[in-house]
Amino acid sequence: MPVRRLDELKPGEKGRIVKVGGTRNYLRRLRDMGLVAGSDIEMERIAPLGDPVEVKVKGYHLALRREEAAGIQVEA
Amino acid sequence: MDKSITIALVGNPNAGKTTVFNNLTGARQHVGNWPGVTVEKKEGVTEYGGYRIRVVDLPGVYGLTAFSQDEIITRDYLMNAGPDVVVVDIVDASNLERNLYLTVQVLEMGVRTIVALNMMDQAESRGHDIDTAGLSNLLGVPLVPMSAHRNRGTRELLDEIVRMAEGGKRAPVLKVRYGREIEEEIVNLEPMITATDLGRAYSPRWLALKLLEEDDEIARRFRQ
Numbered sequence: 001m002p003v004r005r006l007d008e009l010k011p012g013e014k015g016r017i018v019k020v021g022g023t024r025n026y027l028r029r030l031r032d033m034g035l036v037a038g039s040d041i042e043m044e045r046i047a048p049l050g051d052p053v054e055v056k057v058k059g060y061h062l063a064l065r066r067e068e069a070a071g072i073q074v075e076a
Numbered sequence: 077m078d079k080s081i082t083i084a085l086v087g088n089p090n091a092g093k094t095t096v097f098n099n100l101t102g103a104r105q106h107v108g109n110w111p112g113v114t115v116e117k118k119e120g121v122t123e124y125g126g127y128r129i130r131v132v133d134l135p136g137v138y139g140l141t142a143f144s145q146d147e148i149i150t151r152d153y154l155m156n157a158g159p160d161v162v163v164v165d166i167v168d169a170s171n172l173e174r175n176l177y178l179t180v181q182v183l184e185m186g187v188r189t190i191v192a193l194n195m196m197d198q199a200e201s202r203g204h205d206i207d208t209a210g211l212s213n214l215l216g217v218p219l220v221p222m223s224a225h226r227n228r229g230t231r232e233l234l235d236e237i238v239r240m241a242e243g244g245k246r247a248p249v250l251k252v253r254y255g256r257e258i259e260e261e262i263v264n265l266e267p268m269i270t271a272t273d274l275g276r277a278y279s280p281r282w283l284a285l286k287l288l289e290e291d292d293e294i295a296r297r298f299r300q
Binding site: 024025028029031032033034058059060 | 138139141143144170171173174177178289290
């Protein structure tokens with residue numbers, strides 16, 4: 001499966017996280033919230049101007065800045 | 077009443093911590109601030125089974141990495157709590173996977189803990205069938221199923237709190253195996269850590285893990 005950036009997914013598209021990028025502390029925060037390699041993730045909604053986006057991961061909804069979503073690579 | 081217990085509530089945001097707190101303490105609450113910060117500090121008191129139980133509501137967090145103010149307060153409280161405190165970890169049963177991440181972090185610290193499996197009614201209505209006895213066994217701590225917003229499970233939780241307070245002070249330390257490389261480093265670090273004051277106060281394995289994570293706060297404490 002091709003690897004794409006999370007922010008390229010359209011609402012309803014699903015994928016599996018391959019890699020999460022960011023600074024050390026920020027990565028830790030995302031990890032705490034369940035964004036780890038191997039997790040299934042689904043793009044739920046995108047705000048009118050493309051930022052923020054809402055994803056579903058580990059059974060709950062999470063809003064991310066577009067920039068944060070762009071740092072997450074998924075197989076989709 | 078001469079016998080007293082202090083319990084600390086931890087849990088993810090929106091796991092129902094405040095509802096449990098209200099169920100336990102009713103109107104006998106006191107709201108303040110943690111020293112020097114604008115994070116609210118809530119304390120309440122209840123009486124049960126011949127004990128005066130002081131309840132501390134810690135800020136809701138997803139992890140204990142000392143990244144945000146809330147996390148630092150919660151972790152410092154747990155680190156400084158001492159063996160007398162019983163931690164009640166409020167877990168959202170309808171969102172088990174994410175919530176158990178914090179649970180594992182708390183159990184790795186080696187503090188006495190009861191897991192309150194909250195929102196059982198929601199989990200059931202979503203079709204989740206949770207093997208509570210099996211989960212309790214895996215985690216090595218008592219587990220109380222609850223539906224706090226219907227005030228179900230509060231009495232069972234209080235019973236468990238009293239039982240734990242009357243039992244021994246030592247808490248089991250949950251050991252997650254992190255693979256050969258990391259385990260080797262832990263084995264290397266543990267003897268050095270055990271010889272320090274910090275290592276006598278907290279689980280050396282937990283401290284070793286934090287150092288391997290490059291946790292600035294723990295590293296700073298070792299330098300002191």
